[in-house]
Amino acid sequence: MILDHDGNKPIYVQISDWLESEILRGNLHVDEKVYSQYQLADMFTINPATAAKGLNLLVDDDILFKKRGLGMFVSEHAxxxxxxxxxxxxxxxxxxxxxxxxxxxxxxxxxxxxxxxxxxxxxxxxx
CATH class of the missing domain: 1.10.287 (Helix Hairpins)
Structure with missing residues (x-):
């Protein structure tokens, strides 16, 4: 995926949307660990805080859940x-x-x- 840095949609929302699409395509499965904020930052050449904000949108929507010290995982009903x-x-x-x-x-x-x-x-x- 290529991020649209000049578009109207914030980068963190684009990250969130991309991860949602990966789940819908079957590239990420229930209980599977997703990319960390640092991996996403490296993949898309963005600030880790921006990547974290995108991940947290998915946590807020119960699409991802956190396991303390282990990372974020795809929820059962994602x-x-x-x-x-x-x-x-x-x-x-x-x-x-x-x-x-x-x-x-x-x-x-x-x-x-x-x-x-x-x-x-x-x-x-x-x-």
Whole structure:
């Protein structure tokens, strides 16, 4: 992953999002130790405090848990928490933006739903 140092999203949030994606992809498993703040800092050439802030976001959301003296590990329900979080946050915002844009373009609900179905079918064929 390449961090976007010039973007609107803070680096620590990008680190958190990347770790979430690693869990969703199956690259990090339940009870598996995740990268330390120092490993992340080295991997992404960032301050360890920034990396720690990203890790702590995941601890706050119960995606990771700390074992004193051992590090941070993937929680039992991490995948479900991430899916719910993204569904309720990112996906809802995308849908709201889509509906707003459709209204500005005078695309009615039926036409919009048809466009979504077509896109979903096309994605299913490619994936």
């Amino acid at each position: 995948k479900e928490i991430i899916l719910q979080k993204r569904k309720n946050g990112v996906l809802q915002q995308l849908v709201a933006d889509l509906v707003k844009e459709a209204r500005q373009l005078n695309v009615d609900e039926t036409e919009l739903l048809e466009m979504i179905k077509e896109a979903n079918q096309k994605e299913g064929e490619e994936g």
